[in-house]
Amino acid sequence: MFKIITHRPLWFNMLVAIAAVFLLIFLFLQSLQYFTHHGDYLRVPDVGNKNINEATALLNKQGFEVWVQDSVYHDTLAPLAVVKQFPEPDASVKVNRVVYLTVNRAVPPVIEMPNLVGMSFRNAELELKARGLKLGDTTYTPDIAKNAVLDQSVDNKTIKPGTKITMGSVVSLVLGAGIGSIEMPVPDLFGMNYEEAVTLLEANGIIPGSVIPDGTIEDPGASFVFRQQPERYNDNGNLNHIRKGQMIDIWITNNKPVRKIDSANIDAPNPGPALNEY
Known part of the structure; x- marks a missing residue:
């Protein structure tokens, strides 16, 4: 073989x-075009809202590979439904x-219940939305803090902050209605x-204080x-007067107190017992 090369002119060997x-470059380009399917394009089908198995079968049938990139939770969609795809539907790809x-x-994630008590209704609503929770019923009760959250509940039971609940749970709120405009005599609790x-205070819209x-x-309970x-x-x-939403502080003792009555003025209203009147 080397004799053939050496016995030929140099210019011939160079040619x-x-x-x-x-020839090698041509063969390489032809094989590259074959393996990469150069010039062959497909239109990506829309698999949104389809079950992952159905979407995978459809994409594989049309010549695509499928990777599940991420998972999210939307309670308005069926479990294992396709939420998003990339490339987008109708895109032309190789x-x-x-x-x-x-x-x-398929299963809602478990999250911690936030503390909404003390928040304004607007902030509580935004916090629920950010946590993937739903706003349920809102009820009002007389309270000086108007439109502030006084209680939070799930399934009609007060729920404490940090309690584990599933995303998508419905949270009901009790809001302050402000102070009433009508005055009433202060009830006698002695x-x-x-x-x-x-019970008497709550029935009249008065808040038990300290x-x-x-x-x-x-x-x-027995005091x-x-x-x-x-x-x-x-x-x-x-008579002192009070409005709904205001508070009354009370002092309690183990033994039932007996009110002292001034014998000199037995019909006069009692201004209230002193600390040692029991």
């Missing part, structure tokens, strides 16, 4: 080498192109059982009220 190089899919999760006093125990209270603020009567013996 043969150049021709061989061009054969064997990978189509990336984002799929709706001598009442604590639970009875609280509860101050007299020493050690064995059973708060008795011996003082309140504001009191039923003022220093002049006139």
Whole structure:
């Protein structure tokens, strides 16, 4: 073979080498076009909202590879439905192109319940939306903090912040309605059982305020009220008035108190018991 090369003129060998190089380049380009399907394009079908198995079968049949890129959760879509695809539907791409899919999760993710108490209604609504939770019923109760969240509940049960719930849960809110415009006489709670006093206040739209125990209270539910603020009567013996949404602080004790009556003025209204009147 080397004799053949050496016995030929140099210019002939150079022409043969150049021709061989061009032939190799031509063969390479032809094979590259074959393997890459140069000039062959497909239109990406729309697989949105289809089940992942159905979408995969359709894409594979039309010459695409499928990769599940991510998963999200939307309670308005069916489990394992395609939420997003890339390339977009109707895009023209080469054969064997990978189509990336984002799929709706089959099981809702578990999240922590945020603390909405004290927020304004608007901020609470935005917080629920950001956490993937739904706003349920909103009810109002007399309170000085108008439109502020006073309580949060799921399935009619108060839910504490940090409690594990599923995304998409419905959260109901109790909001402050502000202070009422109509004044009413301050109720007389003296001598009442604590639970009875609280029930009376709530029935009249008055908020139970601070509860101050007299020493050690064995059973708060069985204790008795011996003082309140504001009191039923003022220093002049006139009725004090209160509005819905305002608060009354109460003092409680283990033993039922007995009100002292001034024998010299037995018909006069009592301005309220002192701390030692029990």
